[in-house]
Amino acid sequence: MKRPVVIGLIALLLASAPSVSVAQAKANQLFGAKSTGSPHKPQAIGSYAKGCGAGLVELPETGPTWQAMRLSRNRNWGHPDAIAFIQRLSAFAAGQRGWQGLYIGDISQPRGGPMLSGHQSHQIGLDIDVWMLPPKSLRLNRSQRENISSISVRSQDQRSVNGNWTPQHAAILKQAARDPSVDRLFVTAPVKIELCKTARRSDRDWMQKIRPLYGHNYHFHVRLKCPKGNRGCATQTPSVAELSKGGNGCDDTLRWWVTDYLNPPKTKPQTPAKPAPQKRNSRNYVMADLPQACQTVLAAP
Numbered sequence: 001m002k003r004p005v006v007i008g009l010i011a012l013l014l015a016s017a018p019s020v021s022v023a024q025a026k027a028n029q030l031f032g033a034k035s036t037g038s039p040h041k042p043q044a045i046g047s048y049a050k051g052c053g054a055g056l057v058e059l060p061e062t063g064p065t066w067q068a069m070r071l072s073r074n075r076n077w078g079h080p081d082a083i084a085f086i087q088r089l090s091a092f093a094a095g096q097r098g099w100q101g102l103y104i105g106d107i108s109q110p111r112g113g114p115m116l117s118g119h120q121s122h123q124i125g126l127d128i129d130v131w132m133l134p135p136k137s138l139r140l141n142r143s144q145r146e147n148i149s150s151i152s153v154r155s156q157d158q159r160s161v162n163g164n165w166t167p168q169h170a171a172i173l174k175q176a177a178r179d180p181s182v183d184r185l186f187v188t189a190p191v192k193i194e195l196c197k198t199a200r201r202s203d204r205d206w207m208q209k210i211r212p213l214y215g216h217n218y219h220f221h222v223r224l225k226c227p228k229g230n231r232g233c234a235t236q237t238p239s240v241a242e243l244s245k246g247g248n249g250c251d252d253t254l255r256w257w258v259t260d261y262l263n264p265p266k267t268k269p270q271t272p273a274k275p276a277p278q279k280r281n282s283r284n285y286v287m288a289d290l291p292q293a294c295q296t297v298l299a300a301p
């Protein structure tokens, strides 16, 4: 091999070395360290639980009809679609008796990506947590926003809503579900059971967007659709087969959450099953697990 070729090869190896190490670096540590958005055109990259966000923008800490909570987390960043949605829904909420607007929990980190703590999703700037606590004031200071807690709308036995639940909660959830930019909403099962009971039969088209999930009694979770024209954003397929057939989910799959889910039926002891393959936790993702474009988002100044 001629000398220049060898030197060329070594140079190539050296040049590629840093990106190899980035590829194996823990994604949540890298994304968790970013304090500002990336200077790109806004784009959701990858999927809700495995991706990042380019050009995310900060939700103003206080707006006319909202406040962002837990500012120390710096998770009030989202795709512009998410910011616009929060403006719309909070303006609606402000028209509800007892509600000044909305308290907004986590959206995403400044560049999205996996987090050091908390959520598996919220990675691409399109997931928004909204507190169940009706805002009495939109003048909370930073420390109040760290210390105030939301309220649970679920009973102790986890089977029904409690006295904190109001018709205004129902109206806000319905409004959110009818918003064309919303893909689905996650709520504790008793909330959906209550909505199934109270919504008029002729007015339930929005109900299929309301999905029961564990937790979600202190906040509800809004998941927006991939923005129009946003290639590289992975649309989530229906998670409940029945729902994809046009049902509204007010059925046995819903009752399961307040029966067998809480009290698994006893079965005869069987020979130990093979351990289920470990589900990969977004906390362990390395950069190579995320779409390639996330390295560009991360590397930008």
Ligand SMILES: [Zn+2]
Residues within 6 Å of the ligand: 119, 122, 127, 128, 129, 220, 221, 222
């Ligand atoms: Zn959430």
